[in-house]
Amino acid sequence: MICDACKEQEATIEFTAVVGDEKKTMHLCPQCSKKESEKQAESPTPKVKPSPVASIKKVNVVIGQLTASEAQKDPCPGCGMTYEEFRKIGRLGCSQCYDAFGRSLRRLLKRIHGSDAHVGRGPRPLEDKARAPATAPEETSQDLEDLRQALDAAVDAEEYERAAELRDRIARQQERDVSET
């Protein structure tokens, strides 16, 4: 699909614009979507709400998961605590809450600590990881979770080009993981 704005580049982003009561959908390339976003930011009452839904299937899937996990409707399977309840009392119910509230919690951790990855001591002496094969390419050494987080960040920052690239890497990684097992 060709970009609705510049009619040159391939459109990878779907914009949903609300004009009055009407909903209008545009298909844009990354450059034009960026311009469009900037336009939105400048106008005092944004009429067009960019929605990061890309036209490529897999981005839809990943970003769909992302928006679903935003809501955090499901309670923690370990203790039954909901994200809403956690937000009220500020304390988690059990260690499984960290998985159950995954992304939202990691964003919170990042806001609190400026980081969401632990550096330092573990419960027992760490295993010697130095002997892991050093021939693996850069891409495979990064775990899926890192890539997903980078994707989160890219979507947050509305860097759709990077998001698309990360999505492809996640897909390749997943295929590799499947073929390995």
Place this chain on the structure above:
Amino acid sequence: MKLDSLIRTAPSWMSGADDADGIVLSCRARLARNLANYPFATRITRPQQQQVIDEVLAAAKSSRSMSTATYFGMSVLDGDERRVLVERHLISPTLADEKGERGVLFNQDESLSVMINEEDHLRLQAISPGTRGREAFTAICALDDELLAAIDCAHDSRLGFLTACPTNTGTGLRLSVLIHLPALVLTEDMERVLQGLGQLSFTVRGMYGEGSNAAGNLFQISNQATLGASEESILEELIRITEQLVGFEREAQDSLRQEARGQVEDKVWRAFGLLSQARILTSQEFMNLLSAVRLGCTLGLVTGVPSSFLNHLMIATQPSHLRADAGRGLTPAERDLRRAEIVRNKLSEVTNS
């Protein structure tokens, strides 16, 4: 009272060792840990709390650092006895006041302690006197290793140690120093220093932690972030900041010496006179006078009064210590009388010797 022998002595971290300047009183390290197979404090049941206690006590018994430690369940102590432990920094007000099966384990010189079933299942603490932050850190890491060898701990390879509150996730480490900064307060430079600390993501509180005032110019500086920086780097940062603060305080003391010598000497000796003669001392007034005398010691104006002595006075004149010492409940007015009496007597002992 079960804590009789405790109240007669000062904890080892108040010994004043390494406190040549009388500026850094003590350093404290705290680790938050949870057992893997139990819900956190908001969801745990009483029987589960008891199981946690049993597991921890068994692990402690087989450890080197805590095998001879004393354990007090909160249920065997009355309110006043719990307050004594709070005043000695062995437990938090939360542990003292909340319901449920809770307790504290501490070693003879009170340098190491473990609160069980506080906000997290385990809160390990090590305190060392003066600027020996590394000593406290080493001690707490050793205790942590020993306990975790016997306990299945809630941990995630990415997020580190999992804690009930996300502000402690990761290392679970809170490092703090208790620091006396009277000259910075007098020269009104403290505000600026505090702002600088905020930017470095270190927080400043009063001596008794969250929500407490900085009585007697005593400040507690501690790290904010627990995720993304290693324990070692947090320690190094705190040591660096402490050295800087001590430097600022010294500079402020120098300028006081040069520009207001008479006024400073007057302030110190008036405080000394009041502490030696007053018949009624509120805790607020006492802390302020003590701060002035401590400044006098740091400046070399007052001699023969070691900082360990001042530290002990500070512990011994707190409300629950006074009550325990009297062996009965005291009204606030009686407490102020008694505080003045103890200070007077002890001060005459040290100055006549």
